[in-house]
Amino acid sequence: MSSTADSTTVRPPLISGNQTFSTITQRISEIVEIEVQKTPKAWFIAFGISSSLAGGMGLMIAYLLWEGTGIWGLNQPAGWGWAIVNFVFWVGIGHAGTLISAILFLFRQKWRTSINRFAEAMTIFAVICAGMFPGIHVGRAWVAYWMFPLPNQMDIWPNFRSPLLWDVFAVSTYFTVSCLFWYVGLIPDLATLRDRAKSGIRKVLLGIAALGWRGSNRQWSNYEKAYLILAGLATPLVLSVHTVVSFDFAVGIVPGWHTTIFPPYFVAGAIFSGFAMVMTLAVIARWIYKLEDFITMRHLENMNKIMLLTGMLVGYAYACEFFISWYGGNPYEQSIFINRATGPYAWAYWTMVSCNVLSPQIFWFKKCRTSIPVMFVVSILINIGMWFERFVITVTSLSQDYLPSSWGYYIPTVYDVGIFIGSFGLFLTLFLLFLRFLPMIAIAEVKGVIPEADPHHYDH
Amino acid sequence: MSSTNKAVGILAEFENPSELLKAAAKIRDAGYKKFDCHTPFPVHGLDAAMGIKHSKLGWIVLCGGITGFLVAITMQWWMSAVDYRVVVSGKPLFSFQAFVPITFELTILFSAFATVFGMLALNVLPQFHHPIFYSDSIARATDDAFFLSISAGDPRFRADETRTLLESIGGCNVEYLIPPASAADNEQEDQHS
Structure with missing residues (x-):
């Protein structure tokens, strides 16, 4: 029996602790309604650290803009370094949010309701971090708007045949649609907070944000249709975004990049890394805010199963790349793959394989799949492994392509490392603000999945 | 009663989604058109019970x-x-x-x-002013309460009869939706008389 099925007779209920409609409202709303002084200490400590890191990143970016991309470890031949690695890493993180909110919605996986709101928030913040990197990587960031087809005094237009331009459209569409989807989901919950608000200013602000929502069934009818359509639109969108990101590599003729497996391989990797990040954040949020009744072991176990599956998919892709490079008979392809596994970057390659392919295998055992410390550690290992995957793809191929005379070893500088760590600071700062000020669990949706929400529940 | 003349609608609370579903079907069958249900989450089957067509x-x-x-x-x-x-x-x-x-x-x-x-x-949103908000209890529609409202603009609306109908099908805490200004007028009128 699958634990993703919603047969409540054989499986634990989705929401535990005998929740009623009003206790659900109370438990989730009170987190954002407490007074400033009563905010958990852990929140302030985490916010202090992460906003400092983000501030540090701001200073480094200021220096970068002043001095130029030469402060990074970029060299000839490795013209793409950590900035692009980080871009792909962060876009990938975002994908799990859309998978949970849209694809699992279409598959009628009701267990998603407890985790979709903050997975969507994670998507938006991850895409913000991702979008920053190409912006500062272009060198002259003050003309980053040249990436968009805007009329200009030079009377020229961007090259629509370039995958880099496709990427601009894919990522900005993804960001916009994710924000729309997130906001639409928030409207009923903002109305709940509005109706509970005590102070005048809070009532007015939430009133404006909730748009005058009154829970009317004539509105719910259009609302549910809109939600379904948005899920239907976001599903192909999320698959297209990482496909287009992979085109940045696959359309180039660099060995190790020029392969047709890239789109599905990138999408699987994105979902894999995104779920790992959702897991890391969910375990922490659940612990700080004591949300065990809402984010139950069943939710966590299901996410672990998805990580096991997608981990095997990326493992298959790694193996397939090797097979094709041998079977394809192209000596440059063969040499790059042998170099990846045994060359100067072998340490990065085997870090990637052990984190991404070996570590999730532990989830075959139910005991490990349902152990919080185990899943927390594995989720962090996967985050590390997936970052290394993008590093291996980007850097190994560039540093050793066709001509041995133009080979070079890429070493990051303190600014590469600092800006990457700072991007985690930015991500966590935004995420902590979200946890503090907006309901982290979709109140209306969770009410809809408890047994009392079904009119037939009262027939007996 | 003068206050009921100024009512722009009527609001009744139902105990649970099942009661609301049955009530909505009865109101629909009684021939009302301008009525609505207010629930904390979309209730399955309510569109059919209210006779709402598919969203366009x-x-x-x-x-x-x-x-x-x-x-x-x-x-x-x-x-x-x-x-x-x-x-x-x-x-x-x-x-x-x-x-x-x-x-x-x-x-x-x-x-x-x-x-x-x-x-x-x-959905005609954003709409910050709506007669439903004349009621104080409607705030619970975003928490745990299930309401049915009928607009006075409905041709079948009769303040007394509609109230009796709502009470007979299980509606509790039935109240008229009266604009606050006219509610104050009524109090004054009552005091004078």
């Missing part, structure tokens, strides 16, 4: 999607093959294959905008 949103989204598709194709054709003709790696100026990703993205983008703004338009 899909058609709006289709128009949005077609617009996005045409905008993307026209933009890329005009910019690459008409206004700024640059041959890149010997490829044709208008090669639709290379334009597929951006066309796809813009189709999705325009459809998503059409979905959200179409939904808001069909």
Whole structure:
């Protein structure tokens, strides 16, 4: 029996602790309604650290803009370094949010309701971090708007045949649609907070944000249709975004990049890394805010199963790349793959394989799949492994392509490392603000999945 | 009673989604048109019980999607093959294959905008003033209460009869929706009389 099925007779209920409609409202709303002084200490400590890191990143970016991309470890031949690695890493993180909110919605996986709101928030913040990197990587960031087809005094237009331009459209569409989807989901919950608000200013602000929502069934009818359509639109969108990101590599003729497996391989990797990040954040949020009744072991176990599956998919892709490079008979392809596994970057390659392919295998055992410390550690290992995957793809191929005379070893500088760590600071700062000020669990949706929400529940 | 004359609607609370579902069907069968239900989450089957037709949103989204598709194709054709003709790696100026990703993205983008703004338009949102908010108890519709409201604009609305009907089908805490200003007037009138 699958634990993703919603047969409540054989499986634990989705929401535990005998929740009623009003206790659900109370438990989730009170987190954002407490007074400033009563905010958990852990929140302030985490916010202090992460906003400092983000501030540090701001200073480094200021220096970068002043001095130029030469402060990074970029060299000839490795013209793409950590900035692009980080871009792909962060876009990938975002994908799990859309998978949970849209694809699992279409598959009628009701267990998603407890985790979709903050997975969507994670998507938006991850895409913000991702979008920053190409912006500062272009060198002259003050003309980053040249990436968009805007009329200009030079009377020229961007090259629509370039995958880099496709990427601009894919990522900005993804960001916009994710924000729309997130906001639409928030409207009923903002109305709940509005109706509970005590102070005048809070009532007015939430009133404006909730748009005058009154829970009317004539509105719910259009609302549910809109939600379904948005899920239907976001599903192909999320698959297209990482496909287009992979085109940045696959359309180039660099060995190790020029392969047709890239789109599905990138999408699987994105979902894999995104779920790992959702897991890391969910375990922490659940612990700080004591949300065990809402984010139950069943939710966590299901996410672990998805990580096991997608981990095997990326493992298959790694193996397939090797097979094709041998079977394809192209000596440059063969040499790059042998170099990846045994060359100067072998340490990065085997870090990637052990984190991404070996570590999730532990989830075959139910005991490990349902152990919080185990899943927390594995989720962090996967985050590390997936970052290394993008590093291996980007850097190994560039540093050793066709001509041995133009080979070079890429070493990051303190600014590469600092800006990457700072991007985690930015991500966590935004995420902590979200946890503090907006309901982290979709109140209306969770009410809809408890047994009392079904009119037939009262027939007996 | 003078206050009921000024009522712009009536609101009744029902115990649970099941009671509301049955009540909505009875109100529909009694011939009322301008009535609505207010629930903390979408209740399954309520659309049919109220006699609401399928949402027309899909058609709006289709128009949005077609617009996005045409905008993307026209933009890329005009910019690459008409206004700024640059041959890149010997490829044709208008090669639709290379334009597929951006066309796809813009189709999705325009459809998503059409979905959200179409939904808001069909729901007449944002709407910060609505007679339903004359009631204090309606705030619980976003928490744990299930309401049915009937507008005084409905041809069948009769302050007393409608109230009796709502009470007979299980409605409790039935109240008239009266604008606050006229409620104050009524109090004054009552005091004078």
